[in-house]
Amino acid sequence: MAILGLDVGSKTIGVAVSDELGFTAQGLTTIKWDENNLPSADxxxxxxxxxxSITKAVIGYPKNMNGSVGPRGEASERYAKYFEKTHGISAVLLDERLTTMAAERILLEADVSRKKRKKVIDKMAAALILQTYLDQH
Known part of the structure; x- marks a missing residue:
């Protein structure tokens, strides 16, 4: 009965999962995909x-800083609908305005090299999105 966290970009999807009790989120992997071919990550x-045994997905919802929804937010809305239909699991959109920046800051503070940051930033952002959701519920 775990929850999935997704940071959906145009070329990669960061993936995180919760523990069975829904207390903590852990970054799992980064999936390469093509947003013009939605089934490419299925x-x-x-x-x-x-x-x-995933029962729900939390998908990052990148809004503009003023709260409006731009092209990336619309892409997340489309993907959330597609995900629900394809996988038969409810998907919740969660405002993720600052998660990638927060993930970058954490990795910089941990003195992780630029090359390694690039490999883990998406799954870390997914973990931050999911942890935010878990903390609110």
């Missing part, structure tokens, strides 16, 4: 959903 996500 196989990997389906395997995670089945393996972890």
């Amino acid at each position: 196989q990997e996500l389906k395997a995670i959903i089945n393996e972890r």
Whole structure:
């Protein structure tokens, strides 16, 4: 009965999962995909959903700083609808305006090299999105 956290970008999807009790989020992986081909991440996500008994997904919702929804936010809305229909799991959109910046700051403070940051930033942002949701519920 775990929850999935997704940081959906145009080329990658950061993936995080909660523990069984829904207290903590852990970054799991980054999936390469093509947002112009929505099914391109389905196989990997389906395997995670089945393996972890996922019951809900929290998808990052990048709003503009003034709260309006731009093209990236609209892309997340489209993907959330697609995800629900494809995987049969409810998806919640969560405002993620500052999560990627927060993830970058954490990695910088930990003195992680630029090359390594690039590899983990998306799954870390997904973990921050999911942890925010878990803390609110």
